[in-house]
Structures are given as structure tokens and as C-alpha cells.
Amino acid sequence: MLSVNLQVRQSQSLVMTPQLLQSIRLLQFDRGELQGFLEREAESNPLLRVERPAAAAPVRMAPGGGSDLEARERAAPGPTLQTHALSEIADIFADERERRLAAHLFADLDASGFLATDPLAAAGSLGLAETDALALLERLQAAAEPAGLFARSLAEALGLQLARRGRLDPVMRTVLAHLLLLARRDFAALARLTGERESDLPEILAEIRRLDPRPGSRFEAEEAVAVVPDVLVAGPVDGAWVVELNSRAFPRVAVRETYARRVASGCIEAEERQFLQNCQQSASWLLRSLDQRARTVLRVAEEIVRRQDGFLRLGVPGLRPMTLASVAEAIGLHESTVSRVTAGKYLATPRGTFEMKFFFTVAIGASDGGEAHSAESVKLRIGRMIGAESVDNVLSDDDIAARLRGEGVDLARRTVAKYREALGLPSSVQRRREMKARRLAG
Structure with a gap:
């Protein structure tokens, strides 16, 4: 027999409101992501004013403390590898058609200066025979500077450099074809392959070691991003480290209260007044969330510094084991919160600038x-x-x-x-x- 019953049950559940979700996102934003988010918020909220932090001041380290921001910013950047590759192609190929083909096939290099993709595989899509594409590549490799640029492998890069010196003989070709044996210092196997005496092979090794295995590494990277630390650690002062937020790493946000009052005092419609109230509430929430974010970053940083006093005084030998869970328990936060805070955040210490994640080791x-x-x-x-x-x-x-x-x-x-x-x-x-x-x- 079927019946209908009415029952009342009580349960608890966590509801992730949009504001809570946004607060979580704010915690894991790095400096650039936070700046971008705030600027987008200001575009939709006329009461918000976002000021970009002043250019980051150099973070000077104690002697022996490693590189600092000033060292990364002291010189104008040189040409990038991509720019240099296009310049070499333009200089070597006078014919316009050949220049365009070479730029399309060979200009994409990896950080070592080697071809990032197989140019012969792409030749067919341009209506170019593989033999013609290979002829273009050989002309480029023979004349490009530095020698070894536009190679398809390490062995080819070394061979191009040896060829410029007139040293690419059959023995060298055999050694380059078996670089793995050379890396293992298996001179007995190389002696059998080359016909050379085993005692003569160290001299060949020494000659190869003088070559440049990464001819493209001398050029500037495509994009150099300076790290601006979120927290500054100084001292010790009276035996304790001084930990403070770096104001230049935190964008400044202000609410145009005067503007809001002036608009509200005028004759505006109910819909416009509601919009203005929503903007005020959103701005107030954002300011509170940013303050909470800053205080949370500082709390985590202070606990890291407290636990890693040995590292700050002695370097890596003094680094102590530390987990996200132990830090979270010590400061009363959830482990996931500590994980978000330490991602993409940096500490400037007398020993150098380190990502917070660096200090967590098993x-x-x-x-x-x-x-x-x-x-x-x-x-x-x-x-x-x-x-x-x-x-x-x-x-x-x-x-x-x-x-x-x-x-x-x-x-x-x-x-x-x-x-x-x-x-x-x-x-x-x-x-x-x-x-x-x-x-x-x-």
C-alpha cells in the first residue's frame, strides 16, 4: 500500500558564494594577475580607481646573496634570438622568394639555436621539393653566425662549427655520430669505430668540449620577466628577522567616495541609484578582500621565516623540512589556503629572492x-x-x-x-x- 509522508531533515553544507570564490582566486593570483583583475573590475565599476605600483625598486642583497633585481634591469636588452635569426636570413638570401621561404621554414628556433620544427616536413606545403629546401638550409647553415645556428641537432651544430675550422674529417664525423659513447667516455668502443688509438681520443674530446653546444644561448630571451618580491626579509635585528610586505608588489585600490556622494545627491532614477549602491558594495568587498589577502600572505611569510631561520643564517645546509600542512596548522589556516598563497609569491631575503614554494621540502x-x-x-x-x-x-x-x-x-x-x-x-x-x-x- 502506497502512502505519502512529510519528513523534515536538517543538514549542513558549504555554499560557495561568488564573493567567496573570488576571495579564493585573489589569494592565488600573482602580482601581474592581480593587477589585471583589478583593472578589469575598475572598468565595470566607476567608483574604483586602480593605481599601478611604481617601478619596482632594486632589491639589494647581502654580499654573496645572489642576483638581484638591479642586475636584471641594469642594461638595455640585446637582440632576441628570433630577431637575429631573421636578420641572418635577410643577409644571406638576396633573392626575395628565397628569403621568404627561408624565413617561413627556418626562423623558428629553440633556446639553443636549433630548428624547433622539421623544415623538410613543411616544405611540401609550400610547393617546395625537399631537396630544394635542404639546399636552402645548407646555404644558411654554412654562412650564419654564430656557427651552429639553424642546426637540427647537437651533433649537426658541433659539425658545422668543426667544418668552419676545417676539422670535420671522417674521424670527427664518426665521433659526432656516436655522441652517447663520447658522453659515457667509452673510448674503447670509439676506438673500434674510428680506427684511432684509444689514447688519442681524449684529445678529440677536448677539441669537442671547446665548441659551443648551444649557439643560440648568447641572445636575449623573447621575454624577460623581472621578479618583484611580495615580501621583504631583513635583519636580523636583535636576533629576529624583520618581515614586511613589499608595497610595490601590491596594487593600490581606492574608492571614489566624493564622486559617489555627488552622484547620489543629484536627481537620479531608482535604477541608477541601485546600480550605484551595488558598485559601492562591490568596491567595499574588494577592499576587504585585498586587505585579507595581504594579511594572509604576511602571516604565511612570517611562519616560513620563523621555521627557516637556519637557512637565512647558514644557507641551504640550514634548510629545515617543512610541509604545507605544518605551516597551515601553525597559523590556523587550511592547507589549500597556504598552497594558494605560496604559489607565484616571492620572498626577498639576504640570501637572494626565492619563491615561497622553495622552502617546502620533504x-x-x-x-x-x-x-x-x-x-x-x-x-x-x-x-x-x-x-x-x-x-x-x-x-x-x-x-x-x-x-x-x-x-x-x-x-x-x-x-x-x-x-x-x-x-x-x-x-x-x-x-x-x-x-x-x-x-x-x-
């Missing part, structure tokens, strides 16, 4: 039961151990793990290998070959 356990170590400080130790090696004392990953355990760092061999690779350091076998090659070349 903890590496201590073998003696003492205080945990940060991953970055452990990487630094591994790099220093390898940097102090000699040809007769090259450390394996097991050796490094054992030494770290002796220093109170509990780290497995596979984790040592992962950190070593993250530092861009080769294996012990490759390092030993490199050192032997240097000794023979010297």
Missing part, C-alpha cells in the same frame, strides 16, 4: 634518531661529496649512502641515485671515465 630521517634533514640540504651534501672526488677516489651511490649514514642521514642507495640524477650528475662509472680522460688530455 623530511629525510636521521639515522641517529636526531632531527630530520631537508631534501635540499641532503642534495647539497651529495653534490659536495662528488665535487671533492679524485680519479682514485670516486664514490658509488652505495658509498655516498654509507657516508650520509655516518653523518646522521638515513638515505637509501636508490634515493641517492635519484637525487644525484636530479642534480645532473653522472654515475660513478661515467665520472671515473671523465676524470681519466681529463688526466690523459692534460
Whole structure:
């Protein structure tokens, strides 16, 4: 038998209002995104006035503190790689048709100065035979400066430089075709391929090392963006660090109250008055949200500085393990809020300018039961151990793990290998070959 019942249930749910969503977005905006958002708001709200921050003042660091903003802004930018590539094409090809074809096929270079796309694959769409496109490319590569520009690979870039010097003989061609063996210092295999004596190969290696593997790197990047820190850290003063917001990183927003009162005092229709009231409410909410954003950024920065006192005094060896959750718990915020605040925000410290995310590292356990170590400080130790090696004392990953355990760092061999690779350091076998090659070349 069917029946109809009326029941009352009570439940709680979080309703994300547009204002709350906007407040969350404001937290994760970086300086440029925030400026753009405020300018768009001012376009739709006649009561808002947004002032662009003054040009960022140079952030001077303590001696040895790394590069600063002044160093990034002190010189007028040089030509970009794209500009230089087009200039070389214009100089080399006098024929208008050839110049346009070359610009279309070859002007797109990556940061190293190599062709970013395969020009021969695009030749057909221009009604150009691959052989003709290849002939154009060879003319360009033979004359372009610096040598190696417009290459399709590292091996080709090195070959172009050797050809300019009259040194691209069959032996060199074979070595360039097997760069992986050269990188591994496998001179025995190269000797079999080239017919050269193994003892002569270090000299070839030394010659190749004098070439430029990235001929395009000497040019300015397409867009250089100066980092303006959100928070300034100075001191210590009386043993404590001084943490304050950088006013130049926060756009100034004002409400035209005089304008609002003058309009409201006139004879305006009800619809216009309602629009004006909505604008006032929106402006007031925005000012409160910006103030809350600034205070939240400062609270997070102060907690980071408090926990990373060792880094500020000693550098990377003093970096402590720290998680988003631990900082959030300490200052009474949600972990997701701390994550949004630290994204794209920068601290200027006496040791340099760092993104807030830099200070969050995983903890590496201590073998003696003492205080945990940060991953970055452990990487630094591994790099220093390898940097102090000699040809007769090259450390394996097991050796490094054992030494770290002796220093109170509990780290497995596979984790040592992962950190070593993250530092861009080769294996012990490759390092030993490199050192032997240097000794023979010297």
C-alpha cells in the first residue's frame, strides 16, 4: 500500500558564494594577475580607481646573496634570438622568394639555436621539393653566425662549427655520430669505430668540449620577466628577522567616495541609484578582500621565516623540512589556503629572492634518531661529496649512502641515485671515465 509522508531533515553544507570564490582566486593570483583583475573590475565599476605600483625598486642583497633585481634591469636588452635569426636570413638570401621561404621554414628556433620544427616536413606545403629546401638550409647553415645556428641537432651544430675550422674529417664525423659513447667516455668502443688509438681520443674530446653546444644561448630571451618580491626579509635585528610586505608588489585600490556622494545627491532614477549602491558594495568587498589577502600572505611569510631561520643564517645546509600542512596548522589556516598563497609569491631575503614554494621540502630521517634533514640540504651534501672526488677516489651511490649514514642521514642507495640524477650528475662509472680522460688530455 502506497502512502505519502512529510519528513523534515536538517543538514549542513558549504555554499560557495561568488564573493567567496573570488576571495579564493585573489589569494592565488600573482602580482601581474592581480593587477589585471583589478583593472578589469575598475572598468565595470566607476567608483574604483586602480593605481599601478611604481617601478619596482632594486632589491639589494647581502654580499654573496645572489642576483638581484638591479642586475636584471641594469642594461638595455640585446637582440632576441628570433630577431637575429631573421636578420641572418635577410643577409644571406638576396633573392626575395628565397628569403621568404627561408624565413617561413627556418626562423623558428629553440633556446639553443636549433630548428624547433622539421623544415623538410613543411616544405611540401609550400610547393617546395625537399631537396630544394635542404639546399636552402645548407646555404644558411654554412654562412650564419654564430656557427651552429639553424642546426637540427647537437651533433649537426658541433659539425658545422668543426667544418668552419676545417676539422670535420671522417674521424670527427664518426665521433659526432656516436655522441652517447663520447658522453659515457667509452673510448674503447670509439676506438673500434674510428680506427684511432684509444689514447688519442681524449684529445678529440677536448677539441669537442671547446665548441659551443648551444649557439643560440648568447641572445636575449623573447621575454624577460623581472621578479618583484611580495615580501621583504631583513635583519636580523636583535636576533629576529624583520618581515614586511613589499608595497610595490601590491596594487593600490581606492574608492571614489566624493564622486559617489555627488552622484547620489543629484536627481537620479531608482535604477541608477541601485546600480550605484551595488558598485559601492562591490568596491567595499574588494577592499576587504585585498586587505585579507595581504594579511594572509604576511602571516604565511612570517611562519616560513620563523621555521627557516637556519637557512637565512647558514644557507641551504640550514634548510629545515617543512610541509604545507605544518605551516597551515601553525597559523590556523587550511592547507589549500597556504598552497594558494605560496604559489607565484616571492620572498626577498639576504640570501637572494626565492619563491615561497622553495622552502617546502620533504623530511629525510636521521639515522641517529636526531632531527630530520631537508631534501635540499641532503642534495647539497651529495653534490659536495662528488665535487671533492679524485680519479682514485670516486664514490658509488652505495658509498655516498654509507657516508650520509655516518653523518646522521638515513638515505637509501636508490634515493641517492635519484637525487644525484636530479642534480645532473653522472654515475660513478661515467665520472671515473671523465676524470681519466681529463688526466690523459692534460
